[in-house]
Amino acid sequence: QVHLVECGGDSVRPGGSLTLSCEISGNTDYMAWFRQAPDKTREPVAGISTAGDTPTFISDSVKDRFTISLDNDKKTLYLQMNNLNPEDTAMYSCAADVEGATHHRFLRFGDVRLASGMFDYWGQGTQVTVSS
Numbered sequence: 001q002v003h004l005v006e007c008g009g010d011s012v013r014p015g016g017s018l019t020l021s022c023e024i025s026g027n028t029d030y031m032a033w034f035r036q037a038p039d040k041t042r043e044p045v046a047g048i049s050t051a052g053d054t055p056t057f058i059s060d061s062v063k064d065r066f067t068i069s070l071d072n073d074k075k076t077l078y079l080q081m082n083n084l085n086p087e088d089t090a091m092y093s094c095a096a097d098v099e100g101a102t103h104h105r106f107l108r109f110g111d112v113r114l115a116s117g118m119f120d121y122w123g124q125g126t127q128v129t130v131s132s
Helices: 101-109
Strands: 003-007 018-025 030-036 043-049 066-071 076-081 090-097 126-130
Touching: 003 090, 018 030, 018 090, 018 126, 030 076, 030 101, 043 066, 043 076, 043 101
Parallel strands: none
Antiparallel strands: 003 018, 018 076, 030 043, 030 090, 066 076, 090 126
16 A cells, blocks of 8 residues: 655746655655646656666656656655746646556566556645746
């Protein structure tokens, strides 16, 4: 059983920064942040391997602005978000792949792609709103 609790969401102006945190209880294989904006499908933002055996993933839409990191000692996942814009407004959720689906796909296809169905546990989400 894995339990995930996010925090750090807030309302900020364009160009601002936020750091989201996700406290993790239980064993995981790969961790990720997803986001869902109103009237849009959920999309992967970034992912990172707990064991270090699968590459990190960053969506093209946030590359050079967002950074994902994992503190294994503190059992906490982070998402540092810089230069936020209104298109980043969404509910952000952390997710845990405990069965190794992400790693197995990487071994088979040679790249990392994240899909909701590959993740077994989800946090409740934290809202990020970017507006002037």
